[in-house]
Amino acid sequence: MHTDTVLAVRERLPRRVARRADAPLETVAPAALSTWLAYHGFPDLHSRSVNGETPLMRAARHGEDAVVEALLAFGARADALDDDGNHALWFACLRGGPATILRLIEAGSPIDHANDDDITCLMQAAASGRLDVLRMLLAQGASAELCAPDGRSALDMAADLGLQLLRAARQMDQMGQMHQTEEAGTQRIAATPDLV
Template sequence: MSLVTDTVPHESASRSDTPRADADRQTPACSAVAKWLSAHDFPDTQSRSIHGMTPLMLAALHGEDHIVAALLDEGACVGALDDGGNHALWYACLGGAPAPILRLIGAGLDIDHANGNDITCLMQAAASGRVEVMWLLMSLGASDSLVAPDGRNAFDMAADFGLQLFLTVGQLREAKRGSLRAADRHSAELTQPGTAGSVLPDSAPR
């Protein structure tokens, strides 16, 4: 009798502890996602904010890979598109953090997906001068032969960005030279005798 009494509660406790242990393991991740969603005014993983942005897109943009992973585990729609036809990978590339990019491609997102303007993630990276993102995407198989509606491919966009940067640097350099010349002229005028702004010492004859 005592053996039965001792054994049954032990087995019952073992069975009831297993789900509780599983729940304890799941609670931190679920809690983190819930707090993150609340902090960013998302009611749930499937909700959307301005311009159709989903929680997954926002987390990818911010480079929060642990939240991206947790959202995917919670069933967030990986293939959802915003109002411009961009998916979460676009936002990850815009943010530039490698981990969400790798995770979302691993989750099945099309690396060569073109948005509503027929611009791919590789083109976006090229047009914004994100060479490190371009390199990562191409190493993962992104096509550099696709063209935008204006006929440019990603390399064309990168070259145009580089040219614009070169011209901007030249303008900044010239502006700096102009400021230095103006400062030198002003300094020379102040040191010339009899010019406005010169101050005679108190002991000087008047």
């Protein structure tokens, strides 16, 4: 076998190792993952912290794709829910990158799951102004037809956010114009000779 091929196969081996339920994490997980878990206060990859957050949710929320990949490889559940009914994909849609989002979808995180407030990942992405994530979720099959309790769909939320941003931009422009007018007036007064 060619040396490059052997190295590539060896690099993939740890990802294929199945973790036995009774095996301690240290015997199968890389040291870096064990260190990450300990640093974040998780005894193992199936433990939970405040509000039922799992290590996978924490890594997704912070956009740590390499950690998400390792946690999934060692058996973290992509469909686990916290106390508010959110899963790792929902957190990834807030701050995670495209690789993390796609990885979680491929791992079985339900794309159209609605949390306890009946908000889906698509709605969260729209309300947060993450239009890149909104487009990605739609391309992955997320339903744009689902509505929040107030009757708005994700596309309605994106449009509302766009209008809010447009109004804010207009207000800033008007304030800038007022400031320029005030400065011009001040300069004219300063340039006028005293009439004493």
